[in-house]
Amino acid sequence: MVGPFAAGKTALIRTVSDTPVVGTEVATSGQEAAVKATTTVGIEHGVYRLVDGELTVELLLFGTPGQCRFEAVRRVAALGVEGVLLVVDGTRPDTWAEARRLWCAVGLDGGHAAGPVPTVVAVNRWPEGGALPDGLSAALDMPPGTAWCAGDVVEPPEARRIVATLLDAVLDRLPEDAA
Amino acid sequence: MSAPEVTAAVDGIGDAEAMLRRLARRPEVRGVLLASADGRALASELADREPAAAAAVVASTLALGARLGELGGDGAVRELLVRSEAGYVVLHAISDDVVVAVVATAAVNLARLRLELRDETKALTATKALTATKALTATNTPTTQQTQHRRNPC
Numbered sequence: 001m002v003g004p005f006a007a008g009k010t011a012l013i014r015t016v017s018d019t020p021v022v023g024t025e026v027a028t029s030g031q032e033a034a035v036k037a038t039t040t041v042g043i044e045h046g047v048y049r050l051v052d053g054e055l056t057v058e059l060l061l062f063g064t065p066g067q068c069r070f071e072a073v074r075r076v077a078a079l080g081v082e083g084v085l086l087v088v089d090g091t092r093p094d095t096w097a098e099a100r101r102l103w104c105a106v107g108l109d110g111g112h113a114a115g116p117v118p119t120v121v122a123v124n125r126w127p128e129g130g131a132l133p134d135g136l137s138a139a140l141d142m143p144p145g146t147a148w149c150a151g152d153v154v155e156p157p158e159a160r161r162i163v164a165t166l167l168d169a170v171l172d173r174l175p176e177d178a179a
Numbered sequence: 180m181s182a183p184e185v186t187a188a189v190d191g192i193g194d195a196e197a198m199l200r201r202l203a204r205r206p207e208v209r210g211v212l213l214a215s216a217d218g219r220a221l222a223s224e225l226a227d228r229e230p231a232a233a234a235a236v237v238a239s240t241l242a243l244g245a246r247l248g249e250l251g252g253d254g255a256v257r258e259l260l261v262r263s264e265a266g267y268v269v270l271h272a273i274s275d276d277v278v279v280a281v282v283a284t285a286a287v288n289l290a291r292l293r294l295e296l297r298d299e300t301k302a303l304t305a306t307k308a309l310t311a312t313k314a315l316t317a318t319n320t321p322t323t324q325q326t327q328h329r330r331n332p333c
Contacts, residue, residue, distance in 0.1 A: 022246055024239070024242035024243060024245075024246065025242075026216040026217050026238070026242060027216065027217065027275070027276065028217055029215050029217050029219060029276070030219065032217070039217055041216070041217055041218050041235075041238045041239050041241075041242045042238075042239040042240075042242035042243040042246075043239075043243065065218075065235075065239070067218070067235075069218055069219070069231050069232065069234070069235040070218060070235045070239065071232070071235075072232060072235060072236050072239075073235065073236070073239045
């Protein structure tokens with residue numbers, strides 16, 4: 001899970017996780033304190049469990065810090081990822097270029113020979129079902145076939161739909177016998 | 180002192196910088212860094228290392244170390260020790276907001292270094308130093324040196 005500072009990554013993981021989230025939030029300082037009180041500085045962890053009949057699928061979620069200075073942490077978190085959830089704030093166009101840069105560092109350079117890691121763009125604070133925010137698609141410039149999902153990550157049904165979309169994208173990429 | 184922009188008006192940073200210089204005086208100490216818990220470099224004596232990136236790793240490690248510490252029960256994390264083939268890195272939490280990192284060679288007397296760290300940080304917090312972390316880091320914009328760093332896209 002990557003995305004700019006204050007996009008909603010921690011909120012999403014806390015909304016959907018079926019296990020207590022292992023968080024690494026600390027108090028913000030400087031200008032960031034004016035945006036919100038805490039920020040993730042390490043790697044946070046949660047589990048999303050989807051039960052379909054007798055089949056249970058567990059998606060292990062790893063949240064990363066959004067600020068540029070934590071590049072080293074994101075590199076660690078990116079190792080071996082199966083899918084990327086790129087969380088963006090649909091109401092803050094000034095953060096979209098940074099979102100693009102963050103995804104490139106993980107989704108493109110995640111060490112997958114088969115091409116970009118399956119990615120779902122979660123457009124937070126944006127009504128689901130309607131048109132995407134003007135200019136977002138151009139700003140992120142995602143590969144064809146990337147799934148988009150708008151919603152409010154603090155609303156459990158909407159957050160679950162976002163994560164389920166990622167699960168679909170990941171399962172689609174797995175070989176038949178593994179899926 | 181290759182610190183980020185630190186204003187003289189901030190209480191305690193002068194004391195903290197003096198502490199870093201004292202710690203750095205040991206021949207086995209290769210570098211020291213003062214970082215905020217949310218990963219900003221407040222002051223540093225780190226040769227050949229970019230303070231902003233180092234401060235972020237320090238904050239991340241401290242936060243994950245705190246989760247690790249919870250395995251042993253409740254209570255704030257006070258110290259983390261990393262031993263590599265090159266030597267040691269000691270992270271010592273000064274307060275909930277500030278941590279000092281000391282990089283030392285394998286030849287360092289670790290017990291003495293940790294005692295010194297304990298005494299120094301105790302003296303620092305006793306004078307109410309670093310209570311102005313919030314104000315301090317508000318001025319912590321990337322320096323020219325940081326923005327030009329090869330691997331730092333910030």
